[in-house]
Amino acid sequence: MNQKYDVVILGAGASGLFCAFHLAKRGKKVLVLEHNKFAGKKILVSGGGKCNFTNQDVSINNYVSKNPRFCHSALANFASSDFLDMIHEYDIPYEQRELGKYFCKNSSKDIQKMLLSECKKYKANLVFSIQFMGVESRDNQYYVECLHNNQFIQIQSEHFIVASGGLSFETLGSTNIGYKIAEQFGLKMIPTKPGLVSLEFSQQEKEVFKGLQGIALKTQLSTKDAIFHEAMLFTHTGISGPCTLQISSHWTPGQTIQMNFALGFDFQAFIQEEQDLNPKKSLENTLAKEFPKKLVHALLSTDNSLPSSIDKMTPQHCDTLANLFCNYQLIPRTTSGYNKAEITCGGVNTKSINPKTMEVKSQKNLYFIGEVLDVSGWLGGYNFQWAWASAYACSQSI
Ligand SMILES: Cc1cc2nc3c(=O)[nH]c(=O)nc-3n(C[C@H](O)[C@H](O)[C@H](O)COP(=O)(O)OP(=O)(O)OC[C@H]3O[C@@H](n4cnc5c(N)ncnc54)[C@H](O)[C@@H]3O)c2cc1C
16 A cells, blocks of 8 residues: 555545545545445445435435535535436436436446446545544644554545545444544534434334334424425334434424324315215224224324214314324434434534535645535435535545
8 A cells, every 4th residue: 555645535435435536537646445344335225225326306405404505516516417427327227216316226236336436447546444543634744544454554645535424324334433533623513313214202102103013104294394295104113214214304302293194184074075975984984994094093092082983073073183183293202323324414514614625614635525514415315416416526626
């Protein structure tokens, strides 16, 4: 291994690899340090093995950050169509699914292979199974200390890029090293929390929704500042599915989530119609025509003011019923934690970062890209798009 480079990148994940070959393409001597045995572990498991690599419609509205406009410039300069151009160049089979999501048709491996081919083509150096020990800045140079094959190495570089990701899925190589480096250089942090993650019921809600595991239905979940209407899944211990993952990134512990299982459903009209057709039928069986029976049972069990047969239903009862189905107030106990979360929300405070270059404003030639920053994408390919776009912005500025 050579000891002097133009750029050293910490982390050979999505953003690190993408940045590495773009820099190498521009003639920079690049070294990527990765402690895993190979590159892009998260890419391989992403999208259920099919990598949801970007989305047709990407804007700052698809991201959660304390500094919402920060990601605008990078996203505008590297669009999802730019990534699709690469996919076409490599002839990777892909498909568009619901809500503009692009997935590989065959395997996520196609994306990992494409990034590695580009690194090879432009001679970006990658080193694996390396233990990063620390970095120092002296005389406009970075000195990176590592252990490799039981040998201590010091690498000198003019630029240092932190692309070490967030905390989710420790088994895939995630560490808090990016945050530690940020703190070392005096940067502020936005507190982290698991994002795009399932939510756990309190004991009380576990009782209410007992036996519903496996039931999926389109639901609207909302907090005071976000609203999603997608498929939601009941699990043994709480709720999951796309809608839950989306709202989880906007949820803070203690906050109420409003659940609407019957968006746009007219209970008055439905009950009136059913009263004409089957007046002696039970309320529960009547509602089970439209909603999963176990959900109906669970929701009705939380209210004892409703009559059991529909002929006794009054307009006021219909309002109570609508409120039960459309305005269930859930306070999750917690999330399922970093090891089940697709992303980490929070991270390096972007107020300290130049949005056009990803360079630290107060520290020349130090950069942060990808998920380590306080930029969290929605479910749907937005996190990879941020990894590509932030890496591209950084690569073009060096
Ligand atoms: C199960 C799962 C599925 C996902 N599916 C999707 C999807 O389909 N679409 C989407 O857009 N997003 C998806 N994501 C999120 C996406 O994978 C990440 O947002 C993205 O990989 C972030 O890129 P990054 O380069 O910032 O970090 P990463 O890709 O996590 O790369 C960071 C790299 O740094 C390395 N590293 C960390 N610490 C050290 C250290 N101390 N020394 C050396 N190396 C280190 C890590 O090993 C890793 O290789 C998924 C995430 C998970 C966990």
